[in-house]
Amino acid sequence: MVPAQRRSVLISGASIAGPTLAFWLDRYGFDVTVVERAPTIRTGGYPIDVRGTAIDVVERMGLLPQIRTAHIASRAMTFVDRAGKIIGSVPIYEAIGSDTERDVELPRGTLTTLLHDATRNGDVDYCFNDSIDTLRDDGKGVDIGFAGGRQARYDIVIGADGLHSRTRRLVFGPETPFNHSLGFCFNLFSMPNDKGLSHGGVVHAEPGRTAAIWAVQDSPRVFGFLAFSTDEAPVSASRDAEEQIRRTRAAFAGMGWEVPHLLDAMAQADDLYFDSVSQIRMPHWSTRISHT
Ligand SMILES: Cc1cc2nc3c(=O)[nH]c(=O)nc-3n(C[C@H](O)[C@H](O)[C@H](O)COP(=O)(O)OP(=O)(O)OC[C@H]3O[C@@H](n4cnc5c(N)ncnc54)[C@H](O)[C@@H]3O)c2cc1C
CATH class of the missing domain: 3.50.50.60 (FAD/NAD(P)-binding domain)
Incomplete structure (x- = not known):
């Protein structure tokens, strides 16, 4: 056979x-x-x-x-004010409702x-x-x-x-009718761990904008994270990094803590990853092929 x-x-x-x-x-x-x-x-x-x-x-x-x-095994997420003073700290797995086992x-x-x-x-x-x-x-x-x-x-x-x-x-x-923006975009990039962070992150947030630095264990490099709310059409589809950096600098203008340092690190990063926070909603996810 x-x-x-x-x-x-x-x-x-x-x-x-x-x-x-x-x-x-x-x-x-x-x-x-x-x-x-x-x-x-x-x-x-x-x-x-x-x-x-x-x-x-x-x-x-x-x-x-x-x-x-x-x-x-990240440990804590620590929140700081614009001067870097600690406001509070939460164990990561409690904060995200994780099943630690x-x-x-x-x-x-x-x-x-x-x-x-x-x-x-x-x-x-x-x-x-x-x-x-x-x-x-x-x-x-x-x-x-x-x-x-x-x-x-x-x-x-x-x-x-x-x-x-x-x-x-x-x-x-085209993507436009299917892409439902949730009103935020984010930037992610790596930078030197010059603050000696370990096993977790430090976050500084104000309404509509959040900055964070995240350390994976004791790695010599950390992740910088900058997210902000926006009504503008996302530049993520066009992948225009220069425009994204410009918008991010404008959105974070005047913010304290390590934000100016993060903005510079973002502009210099060779691994900047950015996108809109959005959902793709479609009436169906496939087209049928007939096998007659
Ligand atoms: C480098 C990178 C870093 C990321 N970092 C984060 C993060 O820090 N936080 C977060 O929330 N999400 C991040 N994401 C997105 C996250 O991985 C995905 O949203 C999620 O895991 C779903 O994964 P996916 O496999 O569906 O799609 P994705 O992870 O987005 O992967 C899509 C893949 O398709 C490839 N691709 C794209 N277009 C084409 C094409 N035309 N032809 C062939 N290949 C193509 C891409 O190179 C990529 O490898 C990242 C994605 C990438 C690629």
């Missing part, structure tokens, strides 16, 4: 959703390719909590021991690397430095033209390429 042909799937994006989905689709017999625009797995970002159902998922993937080993907090980059490692030695094929350029769904399959020039056909194409997904744009049209 001729074995049934494995159905082919292309996933766009190799961050958290992409490799996790690749793991499961590979296990369930699909022929999986992941295309990622960056030259390698992107490791930046704040620590991420793996909680609730996500713990069940990583456990079933056999990754729970590695994920537990990477737990960074079960939940794990680990650097985002460690999580993406673990998920990538769990899939790259199997049958999942990773293509870095490339992305979907054109997509044509003829009802029986999807023809993909890659930015690098290659053409290929897949049974299913899935966008795991983030909030500003190009795959979604190619299939469903």
Whole structure:
């Protein structure tokens, strides 16, 4: 008997959703390719909590021991006034309602690397430095033209390429009607740990603007964080860093504590990550291909 042909799937994006989905689709017999625009797995970002159902998922993937080993065990979040005087301090896990027996907090980059490692030695094929350029769904399959020039056909194409997904744009049209801003945007960047911070963060907040410095354990570098409320259209879709820096400086003008230092560190950072805080809401998340 001729074995049934494995159905082919292309996933766009190799961050958290992409490799996790690749793991499961590979296990369930699909022929999986992941295309990622960056030259390698992107490791930046704040620590991420793996909680609730996500713990069940990583456990079933056999990754729970590695994920537990990477737990960074943050301790306190300390609030200061504009002169840097301590107002109060809360244990992190109490503040976020975490289940301390079960939940794990680990650097985002460690999580993406673990998920990538769990899939790259199997049958999942990773293509870095490339992305979907054109997509044509003829009802029986999807023809993909890659930015690098290659053409290929897949049974299913899935966008795991983030909030500003190009795959979604190619299939469903421009992002604007689907992107519901929650009225904030944030900037995140690394900077030297010149205050000797350890295992947690210091926060200075005023209505509509929050500044923080966060240390992962005793790392020589810390994360700077600047978030502010805004009614302006987010610049995150256009990725215009200069404009984002300009708006952030304007939003934080006159704020005390370490904010001037944070603004300068943000402008000099080579790993500035910024985005709007928004939700994508869509009437449906897929288009159907008929297999008649
Ligand atoms: C470097 C980085 C740092 C982050 N830091 C934080 C943080 O500190 N705090 C926070 O709340 N969230 C952060 N995020 C976002 C957070 O990871 C995601 O919102 C969340 O984890 C959901 O993950 P995701 O896999 O759906 O999407 P994302 O993590 O956004 O990943 C999308 C992936 O798709 C890739 N991609 C994008 N466009 C294309 C394209 N056209 N073709 C191919 N690949 C494409 C991106 O390079 C990325 O690897 C960060 C994301 C990245 C990429």
